[in-house]
Amino acid sequence: MRSEGAGHVPSEQELLSRAALTVFRLNGQFLGVAEELAKPGGLTAAWWQVLGAVLREPLPVAGIARTMGITRQSVQRIADLLVGRGLAEYVENPAHRRAKLLRPTTAGREAVSRITxxxxxxxxxxxxxxxxxxxxxxxxxxxxxxxxxxxxxxxxSSPSGADPSPSGGDPSPSGV
Known part of the structure; x- marks a missing residue:
């Protein structure tokens, strides 16, 4: 990946490009590994990612999307699938009547625990x-x-003032 000579100092633009290409590759690697790791739980990587986001506390779909850096619509689709399969459920949100909270069911927690x-x-x-x-x-x-x-x-913005990291510091497997 490094084609510069020994004395070459990469420009900021070159460093940004190298960082982006490396992260794109790393993302693909993580997604591939996550698909394999999620199989024992009967999950896909995307399902695991959404369930992992709500293991510590229920969150609204928009909050999950912000934490994960993806669209609300993508999370909504996955959340609805998880609810339909009995792995998660929507509960009332005391802070917002219309934006329900997503939380894992016992079956959802058990699925994630099989990934451990x-x-x-x-x-x-x-x-x-x-x-x-x-x-x-x-x-x-x-x-x-x-x-x-x-x-x-x-x-x-943080979904609830919580730690913005995907696992929130939780050692449980809430995503790769």
Whole structure:
């Protein structure tokens, strides 16, 4: 990927392009791995992602979309599928009559819990590849890049004042 000479200092524009291409590739890799990891739970990667967003607390569809950085319509479609399959349910939202909250059902939580063993195994493989400190550093750099992108493009608002990270700091497998 690096074609510059040893003394070449990449421009900001070159760095942005390299970062974007790397993240696009990484996104594809994560989606592929997530599809495989989600199978034991009878889920798809997208279903797992939406269920994972509401494991800690119920959220409105718009809040899930903001947290995940995708459209409300995409989340609505998946949320409706999850509800139809008995993996999630809509509950009243005390803060907003029309925007119901999505929360996992017992079946939804059980589906996510079946993902825990392969999720842990894959996490251990990455940790072995990167080393424990390298893995933690990689996550910190990605979090810094996400924060910088939010700052440079206008940050999305947090759905409920909660931690904007996809897992909210929860060690359970709420997404790859």
């Amino acid at each position: 063993p392969p999720h842990a195994q894959f996490a251990a493989r990455l940790a072995a590849e990167l080393g424990p400190e390298g893995f933690a550093e990689t996550v910190e750099v990605l979090e810094r890049l996400t924060a910088a992108m939010d700052s440079a493009t206008g940050p999305p």
